[in-house]
Amino acid sequence: VDVDAIRALAGFFENLSVNFSQSVPVSGWNRTSDPCVSNWTGIVCYDQTPSVKSIVLNAFNLSGAFNPSFICNVASLATSISVISLENNNLHGDSFDTVANCKSLTHLYISGNKFSGSIPDSLTRLNNLKKLEISNNGFLGSLPNLARISGLIDFTAQNNHLSGSIPEFDFLNLDSFNVSNNDFSGPIPPGGDRFTATSYFGNPRLCGDPLPVKCDVPSSHASDYSKKNGPSSSEILMYSGYALVGLIVILVVTLKVCKKGKKKEESIKEVDHSFHSKENDASTPYTYASNELKSVAMSKSEVFVGNSVESAPVSSSLIVLTSPEVNGLKFEELLKAPAELLGRGKHGSVYKVNCEEQRMTLAVKRIKDWSLPSNDFKLRMKRLNNVKHPNVLPVVAFYCSRQEKLLVYEYQPNGSLLKLLHGMATGQTFDWSSRLGVASAIADALAFMHDELRPDGIAHGNLKSSNVLFNKNMEPSISEYGLMTVDNSANSPLINDTFQHFNTDQIESAFRADIHALGVILLELLTGKMPMVENNGMDLATWVVSVVKEEWTVEVFDRALIREGASEERMVNLLQIAIKCVDRSSDSRPSINQVAVMINNIKEEDERSMDVSESPFSMRH
Numbered sequence: 001v002d003v004d005a006i007r008a009l010a011g012f013f014e015n016l017s018v019n020f021s022q023s024v025p026v027s028g029w030n031r032t033s034d035p036c037v038s039n040w041t042g043i044v045c046y047d048q049t050p051s052v053k054s055i056v057l058n059a060f061n062l063s064g065a066f067n068p069s070f071i072c073n074v075a076s077l078a079t080s081i082s083v084i085s086l087e088n089n090n091l092h093g094d095s096f097d098t099v100a101n102c103k104s105l106t107h108l109y110i111s112g113n114k115f116s117g118s119i120p121d122s123l124t125r126l127n128n129l130k131k132l133e134i135s136n137n138g139f140l141g142s143l144p145n146l147a148r149i150s151g152l153i154d155f156t157a158q159n160n161h162l163s164g165s166i167p168e169f170d171f172l173n174l175d176s177f178n179v180s181n182n183d184f185s186g187p188i189p190p191g192g193d194r195f196t197a198t199s200y201f202g203n204p205r206l207c208g209d210p211l212p213v214k215c216d217v218p219s220s221h222a223s224d225y226s227k228k229n230g231p232s233s234s235e236i237l238m239y240s241g242y243a244l245v246g247l248i249v250i251l252v253v254t255l256k257v258c259k260k261g262k263k264k265e266e267s268i269k270e271v272d273h274s275f276h277s278k279e280n281d282a283s284t285p286y287t288y289a290s291n292e293l294k295s296v297a298m299s300k301s302e303v304f305v306g307n308s309v310e311s312a313p314v315s316s317s318l319i320v321l322t323s324p325e326v327n328g329l330k331f332e333e334l335l336k337a338p339a340e341l342l343g344r345g346k347h348g349s350v351y352k353v354n355c356e357e358q359r360m361t362l363a364v365k366r367i368k369d370w371s372l373p374s375n376d377f378k379l380r381m382k383r384l385n386n387v388k389h390p391n392v393l394p395v396v397a398f399y400c401s402r403q404e405k406l407l408v409y410e411y412q413p414n415g416s417l418l419k420l421l422h423g424m425a426t427g428q429t430f431d432w433s434s435r436l437g438v439a440s441a442i443a444d445a446l447a448f449m450h451d452e453l454r455p456d457g458i459a460h461g462n463l464k465s466s467n468v469l470f471n472k473n474m475e476p477s478i479s480e481y482g483l484m485t486v487d488n489s490a491n492s493p494l495i496n497d498t499f500q501h502f503n504t505d506q507i508e509s510a511f512r513a514d515i516h517a518l519g520v521i522l523l524e525l526l527t528g529k530m531p532m533v534e535n536n537g538m539d540l541a542t543w544v545v546s547v548v549k550e551e552w553t554v555e556v557f558d559r560a561l562i563r564e565g566a567s568e569e570r571m572v573n574l575l576q577i578a579i580k581c582v583d584r585s586s587d588s589r590p591s592i593n594q595v596a597v598m599i600n601n602i603k604e605e606d607e608r609s610m611d612v613s614e615s616p617f618s619m620r621h
């Protein structure tokens with residue numbers, strides 16, 4: 001490495017390391033040695049030509065300034081450095097414009113520092129950039145138009161103070177994207193719904209898919225997302241107009257609905273009806289939904305409460321409460337209680353309902369457009385009610401009419417695995433042993449359910465991380481077992497209007513699909529990546545398999561796990577199980593019992609290793 005480069009690197013480090021307490025040993029970084037010969041801490045060099053490839057100084061407690069002009073203004077370094085990673089220090093730096101001169105940069109990681117000021121426009125000149133991570137800082141102002149960087153596959157900027165509209169991104173190309181907890185406003189740009197709401201949460205003035213907050217403006221205005229400034233006064237006037245018209249519509253609809261409800265109460269009749277039109281009227285998805293649920297019940301006079309499905313009268317307006325915990329809850333109470341929309345899935349909407357008297361919070365899933373005959377539905381509920389596992393969330397009540405189905409669960413206050421993995425608040429950690437615990441609990445539960453329900457041909461049918469929920473003790477459970485098997489989508493192998501009459505092959509393929517789904521969950525736990533997000537056109541499973549094939553295995557693991565010092569050997573073992581589960585050929589996938597045993601072995605090994613390291617005996621030897 002030439003003398004200028006060595007001097008520049010030493011100067012760069014001096015700036016980074018002002019007040020550096022040598023709590024973490026650092027070697028090199030002086031003017032008298034060569035970074036590629038003397039193995040400077042955090043420096044990786046190319047093998048063939050002795051030049052600096054990457055600078056990785058994560059979590060070194062560095063509290064100085066990031067001043068890239070030292071290194072990026074020296075030609076030999078500017079053309080050779082491809083990775084700068086300075087995550088989780090206390091670095092500051094109001095402007096780092098000159099980083100744009102490091103033309104070969106592919107990875108810039110500066111998350112978890114104390115950066116403030118705006119993100120320099122010059123970043124858009126980094127044509128080779130693949131990953132840009134700037135989360136957990138104090139960045140202000142608007143985002144430059146990073147869509148110009150065509151190869152960008154990872155952009156995370158959560159937990160800053162960024163504002164203005166989100167510029168256009170080439171979302172199809174992105175593998176991770178997160179701008180949550182900032183101050184962005186306006187519509188999410190087209191294609192942004194490729195990522196879930198967790199990528200956008202915490203921006204109160206942001207709207208549109210995938211957030212549950214609709215934009216007030218017609219879509220023609222939504223296309224104006226790239227504007228950096230706020231709305232003009234004429235826009236404000238126009239939007240107020242829309243808001244006023246919306247308000248009037250809501251008032252008229254509410255009045256009508258109230259009248260309708262009253263009438264129906266008077267002429268207590270068993271008439272099935274649907275409230276699809278009501279849903280369309282909803283002005284915002286966050287509307288308190290008790291009326292919506294109430295509208296189902298208002299037409300039904302009967303309230304059924306019982307311990308088992310058998311005890312419930314056969315009626316089209318049936319609500320059956322099947323769990324002792326909710327025994328005694330009156331249907332009216334359920335309907336009177338305030339309800340709040342939790343989210344909309346493929347099959348319907350889920351509401352959180354607070355039943356104050358019972359001191360209980362429930363989650364009510366409303367399934368629409370499901371032409372499944374009520375009798376089949378009831379039979380299945382009856383069968384499922386007889387199979388209980390502590391890590392499978394039971395349906396505690398259900399309502400069933402020709403067009404409407406309601407499923408009532410206990411509300412799980414700690415959200416879903418999807419949210420835990422991909423929407424973690426700052427400072428939250430989801431460590432390796434907890435992840436292993438979740439993997440083994442789900443595998444055990446699935447093995448139990450498969451064993452019990454194989455003769456009935458009932459697989460889970462819709463296993464995914466949003467259907468793994470955590471209770472108040474952070475214990476995971478699988479939700480929706482056996483309920484969404486009937487899929488209205490044309491490409492479902494189980495398309496059928498009844499739960500019955502599936503042929504043996506279809507049933508077997510549903511059980512094997514569950515193993516695949518479990519494999520995807522294991523991959524999410526290991527990589528921290530979203531299942532549906534593509535990596536260069538690949539889904540998570542395909543991407544992991546391709547990276548592992550190229551012997552870059554360690555690249556796939558969640559960096560949080562690596563940082564934590566999780567055993568690489570055990571992570572690789574779990575990865576191998578996951579890869580077997582997602583095998584394209586369903587015949588080659590292991591059985592659920594094999595999977596459960598293998599995961600439990602890894603968990604036990606991990607626990608043993610912790611016992612050994614914590615054992616007082618290990619101190620003596």
Ligand SMILES: Nc1ncnc2c1ncn2[C@@H]1O[C@H](COP(=O)(O)OP(=O)(O)OP(=O)(O)O)[C@@H](O)[C@H]1O
Pocket residue numbers: 342343344345346347348349350363365409410411412413415416462466467469479480484
């Ligand atoms: N019992 C529950 N307690 C707490 N949150 C729940 C409960 N059931 C569902 N949710 C949450 O409500 C939201 C919507 O759930 P829903 O099941 O409709 O969506 P999904 O799982 O994404 O899609 P699908 O319809 O395919 O199951 C999700 O965020 C889910 O985690």
